[in-house]
Amino acid sequence: MPAPEMEIVHLLRAVAVELGLHSARFASRNGMHPTDVRALITLMDARRAGEEMTAGRLGAALGLNSAGTTALVDRLERAGHVRRVRGEGDRRKVLVEVDERAVALGQAYFGPLIDRSVELLRGYDERELAAVRSFLRGVRDAAGREGE
Known part of the structure; x- marks a missing residue:
């Protein structure tokens, strides 16, 4: 069994892959x-x-x-x-x-995923949301530094 930290890192990687595939499907379906x-x-x-x-x-x-x-x-x-x-x-x-048409196109495709994500977050208290926010910002910032 991996350490809890590594389990979360692996889950984050899996989420990144799934989001990338979701975005690629949107691009493909819309000729982008x-x-x-x-x-x-x-x-x-x-x-x-x-x-x-x-x-x-x-x-x-x-x-x-x-x-x-x-x-x-x-x-x-x-x-x-x-x-x-x-x-x-x-x-x-x-x-x-x-353009607003692009916003509407994106909302039609990504809206259900966004809605599900918001629904999941509503199950967390403010302390838990702060921890999630802090973690995601930290990973984003670390990834940004790696690209420099």
Whole structure:
């Protein structure tokens, strides 16, 4: 029997694999590349945080070079998933925004999984939620440092 810590690490790895497969199925069913899905998630996260997203910032978040980022944004724009808009304060700045149709498409597919996850979390008390939150943030931060 593995140590409890290793059991949790193995479960986390299994969750990551299953989430990756779930995302890949969504991409495949919608004629997208897996990077397209990661880009849309990044754009939705930025919108939720009230942050502007330029193509350069999006590319950096995804680990893409300038040419790859341009191809990605062009592809997503042609598909109607994103739009380029001028910045409010600086009209020279071009921002990339996720289109509501892409949000609705993602919600239709990922919504049941999100709802089930929320339902599971409602079974935890505040102390347990704080522990889960702390653990996930720590793993996220560690993985981010490993990529540098």
